[in-house]
Amino acid sequence: MQKTIKSAAHLVDDLRREKQKQNITNYRLAKLTGLTQGALSQIFSGKRTPEIETALKIAKVLKCELNMTKVSK
Secondary structure: OOEEEOOHHHHHHHHHHHHHHOOOOHHHHHHHHOOOHHHHHHHHOOOOOOOHHHHHHHHHHOOEEEOOOOOOO
């Protein structure tokens, strides 16, 4: 069963929580996504915002869907 991340505003927080819940290290996630450990560290520490393709790679490994909704101001 896939988990759904609903809040685009909290994307990295949601991915971080799911990564921790599944007990996946940055080393393992790097091997599975093809990203570097450094890039993942920057993303999960909030120093870097992931591109959508990067977020999709991470979500795929975590078996999550990325759902985006239009937010009006």
